[in-house]
Amino acid sequence: MEPIDTIETQGIRIPRLGFGTFRMPGADCQPVVESALALGYRHIDTATMYENEDAVGAALASANLERENLHITTKAWHDSLQPDALRRSLDTSLQRLRLEYVDLFMVHWPSRDMNLPAVLETMQALKEEGRTRAIGVCNFTMPMLKTALDEVRAPLACVQVEYHPFLSQARLLDYLRPKQIPLVAYAPLAQGRAASDPVLTRIGEKHQATAAQIALAWLLDQDGVIAIPKAKRTESQQSNLGALKVRLDDEDRRAIAALPKDQRYVSPPFAPKWDD
Template identity: 60%
Template sequence: METFQTQGIRLPRLGLGTYRMQGDVCRAAVESALALGYRHIDTAEMYANEDAIGAAIAASGVKRSELHVTTKVWNENLAPDAMRRAFDASLKKLRLDVVDLYLVHWPKPGMHLPSMFETLMTFREEGRARAIGVANFNIALLKTVVEELKAPIACNQIEYHVMLNQSKVKQYMDAKSIPLVAYCPLAQGRAASNETLVAIGKKYGTSAAQVALKWLLDQGGVAAIPKASRHESQKANWDALSLTLDDDDRKNIAGLPKNQRFVSPGFAPAWD
């Protein structure tokens, strides 16, 4: 599996997203993914599945040194004491002494960025988080964190897929050597029925979803974490890695409308 080097960690470019998977379903999905060869598991405090993921990791037999685990702190817990409690709880549920990447899940109006990142850096200095980062940060917030606070951000995890233009924020991140981790990389399933992607897939005997995923993974500085609970879907996403798109394919995909954002809660920042 190809990886990024970012802030002292190796981040696999394809991972397993686990949003809305809980309990035995989540545990089975993670065990299946690890058996297939996945080594990047993405979770969060808000998903309420860290305990199931911890059980799956413990049962898998995969060496801890071969595994990348990302989890996130919810935006209700961004004050230092609350963040410490949330971090300790996540490690306990995951049955881990150290998490590979710890992210701020969403920014929040009125948050105090200096104290937040001082706390995150403490986890890193203690050796309990190998790297820290953010999710759903716009360019203005990234500039504050990176240029003013000088925080060593290992990634920004944002919604990104063939139907959403993220070129402005990606351009800034590329200039700062910050990888983009794409969630909802299949546009919440809509990529599977897009006529342009279906036609490209037929050319190669693959699915439209595989085409959409490979389009993302072909871009420099992009990793993707598609959610997949079924073994067949996990295998299809894995097999997308071996797909080769040509210039005509990329031209056709570039022509798709790219103004469809599917995740924008009321507390989201102003998107660039």
């Protein structure tokens, strides 16, 4: 297996290719995560809402890997952003994961009535208490990020958003890069759509790779971007790792740049009004 590069941010090192566990609820998630860990994944992304922290915790325990070699992310749901509720959320997650700390604790989605400075202050306190090594946010709009970073000056380790070859995050990357804050791309395969895209398929044939590998290689080709694909089957987990070997050229980059960049596939009813 190709080595997985890491990005250092706010005192932690995040492997640039991680393993997502969305839509893998319950005990069925345990063997899936065990498989990923056996293949060499060391960055596991979960959340309270995924209803699989118990299974992830069991997989981590059975893998018996050195804790310092793992990066574990979990997230608080948007109904738990009051200070006391945030604390309870992390406490519950740690119990389920069988961990003394997580590496990254994130706000999963913003809520319309959240007190953002109070949210970030509580998360910083949890970091100072050693229950999480770093903090971050997901699905924040640019105005929310500017409040968090420019006004509150929260030490955000990363920002997680939907990002794939059919959705531009150029404006967000232009804002985050000078601050040296990485972007974590969820749904990096556009919920499976990348696998059948003809442009990605054609580029894949050139590199003896799959279209999905090209989508991941495109993300990993970019400075400051981390990708967390999910894959239930061991073969798919292995295939995603194969993206690490792909080296795109300028012709490939131009072809992918020409794909539509306005396809957002994750926009639940409680999502903020996107400003892109």
